[in-house]
Amino acid sequence: FDENPPSCEPQVRKLFGAIKSSFPTLRTAAVLNWDPMPVDLPMDVWIIQYQVANADQVKPWVAAGKQQWWYHCIEPHSLQYMNTFIERPGIQNRLLFWLAALSQSTLGAPSGWLYYAVNLWRPGPGVTPHVLG
16 A cells, blocks of 8 residues: 555455464555544554654554654655755765654654655756766
């Protein structure tokens, strides 16, 4: 499940419940930017965009023995948020992960980071890529 809305909760429960029933030690993870996040969801790793992570949601999740990871991708793209875009000041790359370390030391999460599509590039409008070779 990748950024599915809360309306998909029954499907998440059905699929991950079946997986946990058959393979109880297999860790399950999904990217779900939900608020609130049901702690009883049969999922081990909740992956959420860092800018929407909510301390009140993290505490019960971690207390239940589960993990929360953060991630970023082309979102957030607004200048008010840090990202690893090449056009941004290089300090943002470092501060992003220092923010995660600070949160981990105070809340116990994130315990991981999903670093999405590190090699994805699409040409902008009017740009024709040239293939070498």
